Amino acid sequence: MRMSELSAATGAPVATLKFYLREGVLHPGESLSRTQARYDESHVERVRLIRALMDTGGLSMAATRSVLAAVDDPPPERHELLGxxxxxxxxxxxxxxxxxxxxxxxxxxxxxxxxxxxxxxxxxxxxxxxxxxxxxxxxxxxxxxxxxxxxxxxxxxxxxxxxxxxxxxxxxxxxxxxxxxxxxxxxxxxxxxxxRSAGSVGKGGPQPRPAATAAVSSSPDQRPETPGQPAR
Amino acid sequence: MRMSELSAATGAPVATLKFYLREGVLHPGESLSRTQARYDESHVERVRLIRALMDTGGLSMAATRSVLAAVDDPPPERHELLGxxxxxxxxxxxxxxxxxxxxxxxxxxxxxxxxxxxxxxxxxxxxxxxxxxxxxxxxxxxxxxxxxxxxxxxxxxxxxxxxxxxxxxxxxxxxxxxxxxxxxxxxxxxxxxxxRSAGSVGKGGPQPRPAATAAVSSSPDQRPETPGQPAR
DNA sequence: TTGACTTGGAGAGTACTACTCCCCAATATG
DNA sequence: CATATTGGGGAGTAGTACTCTCCAAGTCAA
Known part of the structure; x- marks a missing residue:
């Protein structure tokens, strides 16, 4: 897999991948020649992980780097990991x-x-x-x-x-x-x-303290799709 | 209270207060003349609120502004507030x-x-x-x-x-x-x-699922002070 | 072989955010 | 009256996460 293919597989622009390489959050690909490198599934996973940590997890680049460093290094001690x-x-x-x-x-x-x-x-x-x-x-x-x-x-x-x-x-x-x-x-x-507040407004009343952990059914009833704001 | 006093009371630099005024998150003081305005306790509270929302709450300026707008405006509906x-x-x-x-x-x-x-x-x-x-x-x-x-x-x-x-x-x-x-x-x-993880390492074992909500005692035992990293 | 395309590497530029600095004329204050 | 402060506003700064541009070396299709 070449860089452009990695880009296609992850959705991240090539320029961004280069940036990740420079920043050291993405490990280099196997260098085939001075202008060619091969990337594999581990790179795809890594890029996805980076984006998940940054976009959803809200981590900064620096924080992401230290999380990844922790993931890569051999585990020191169990309670250290959480730290x-x-x-x-x-x-x-x-x-x-x-x-x-x-x-x-x-x-x-x-x-x-x-x-x-x-x-x-x-x-x-x-x-x-x-x-x-x-x-x-x-x-x-x-x-x-x-x-x-x-x-x-x-x-x-x-x-x-x-x-x-x-x-x-x-x-x-x-x-x-x-x-x-x-x-x-x-x-x-x-x-x-x-x-909780829907109950005081709506009809049925809320579930004050449900004890059971519900499993999802295999027969989902028809739901109106959530619209969601289009642009950010 | 003048602006420099408001600054002293809140710890925020005068330049920052001016910035908050420009951004509309801090309401203007009572204008006494073209170069004098009086600020009161409501301004002190507001600045503290702004800093708490931004520093601890992690809100951006824009998010802070909309939270403050929600706080200031007459309540539309209870479930709207949460939204x-x-x-x-x-x-x-x-x-x-x-x-x-x-x-x-x-x-x-x-x-x-x-x-x-x-x-x-x-x-x-x-x-x-x-x-x-x-x-x-x-x-x-x-x-x-x-x-x-x-x-x-x-x-x-x-x-x-x-x-x-x-x-x-x-x-x-x-x-x-x-x-x-x-x-x-x-x-x-x-x-x-x-x-939970200290239990598997330390001596006593953790509290797996404490049921009681403990109140704090009035006789705190001597605790070594938390050092804390000095710089950010 | 040739010519278009891609690559790694690196520097510079961009957009955004949250300030921070500087200057001004108009007052306060001693 | 001299000095200091104020509100107002424009411009500059520092940090972050890209994004763009350039380059020579290398690949690939015809």
Whole structure:
């Protein structure tokens, strides 16, 4: 497969592929001569992965690079992987402004029985986010945070349950999955909001707390197609 | 309060405040003369809100503007508000590429008992995200999606429970809260991952599924301060 | 063999965003 | 009255993700 064919297979312009090569996010093809290189399925997958991480996952080029580096390198330690994905998605943490709030956040974590490494920067991030919410007039109480954390424990259960057994695959799955599922969760939250508020407006009433995990039927009823805004 | 004082109170440079005024996200102060204007507490709050939405919420200037417009205008309808917040956070939806997947997404929504307006672009977004995850090698099954949606129903419960009763306040709360809580949830998911994987490495074992919502104690044990990367 | 086309490599240019700087005349302020 | 500040506005800057242009070397079809 030549570069123009790779371009056709992925939908990315040749100029963009060259750019990815220069940036080091796409591995070079097998060089046949000074002006010819062969690309294969691994390149197609890689380009698709890059675009998924950047477009849907919202990662920057730099963040994408470090995610890919994590995926490529031999797995250091299992809990390190999650750290890589976490850091890649949201740059470095700004220094914590409020030490008292940080301390209370740690207390909250302990009270809820979570085991978190004491140097974890995620806690600093959480503290900053809670503070930012407050400065925006949204008081995120500890109780509310607890409800959110309960929900995220369930999400983590689902995340972990779907990780493949294979070592090398697991690495890629955890890192990429962490990034790609974030926007899905965000959209589902919006839909859950819709569902709850539709009930007070519409006829039937919403599903307040469905317990069962529904499987999709093989007989989809006729649905009007979603129009979707044409241009961006 | 003059502009330089507003700057001191918010930490935003005067040039930035002028920029916000030009961009229309900050309302002008009371004009005392051609070269003097008075700003008040409402301006301080507004600037803080702008910075929270942009820095923590990750909104662009344009998205921030539409969120603020939604907050300022008289509430159209309750379910409209959520739509505004949803749209503000993630631009317009790209056209759906796969109609079959869209249809299955709708079926899934129905099977789970959610009431969603049939023209909802969020469904298109969800479809695209699931497809993007697949093209990145992450197969988000309907069962897994169900687990995620269960968790998001709980999140939505917590969201709705904390909305104040006052009409005007509720508007602001829902829109801003939707935006500001997203990053919190993201961080909590990372922490939940940490907790689960720390158990297989550390000593005590993680809290697999804590049921109780813990309140924070008034006697926080001494915690080593989180260092945090100094520079960005 | 020849001539159109493609390739890798690299520099420069573009579009967009969120500021940031600079200048001005008209006031405030000491 | 001298100095400083203000609002207003245009222009400049830094960062990001491309996109374009050029080039000589190499490939392919006729």
């Amino acid at each position: 890589v994905a976490a850091r890649a998605l949201t740059g470095d943490t700004a220094p914590v402004s409020d030490p008292e709030l940080t301390e209370r956040t740690w207390s909250w974590i302990h009270e809820r029985g979570w085991h978190i490494a004491p140097d974890e920067t995620l806690v600093a991030r959480l503290t900053n986010q809670v503070q930012a919410a407050r400065s925006a007039g949204i008081d995120v109480t500890w109780e509310r945070l607890g409800q959110y954390a309960d929900a995220m424990d369930r999400v983590a259960d689902a995340d972990i349950a779907s990780v493949p057994v294979d070592r090398g695959e697991a690495l890629r799955y955890v890192v990429v999955g962490t990034v790609m599922v974030d926007p899905v969760l965000q959209t589902l939250r919006r839909l859950a909001h819709q569902n | 505004v917040a949803a749209r503000a956070l993630t631009g317009d939806t790209a056209p759906v590429s796969d109609p079959e997947l869209t249809e299955r997404t709708w079926s899934w929504i129905h099977e789970r008992g959610w009431h969603i307006a049939p023209d909802e672009t969020l469904v298109a977004r969800l479809t695209n995200q699931v497809q993007a995850a697949r093209s990145a090698g992450i197969d988000v099954t309907w069962e897994r999606l169900g687990q995620y949606a269960d968790a998001m129903d709980r999140v939505a419960d917590a969201d709705i429970a904390s909305v104040p009763v006052d009409r005007g306040e509720a508007l602001r709360y829902v829109v801003v809260g939707t935006v500001m809580v997203d990053p919190v949830l993201q961080t909590l998911r990372r922490l939940a991952h940490q907790n």
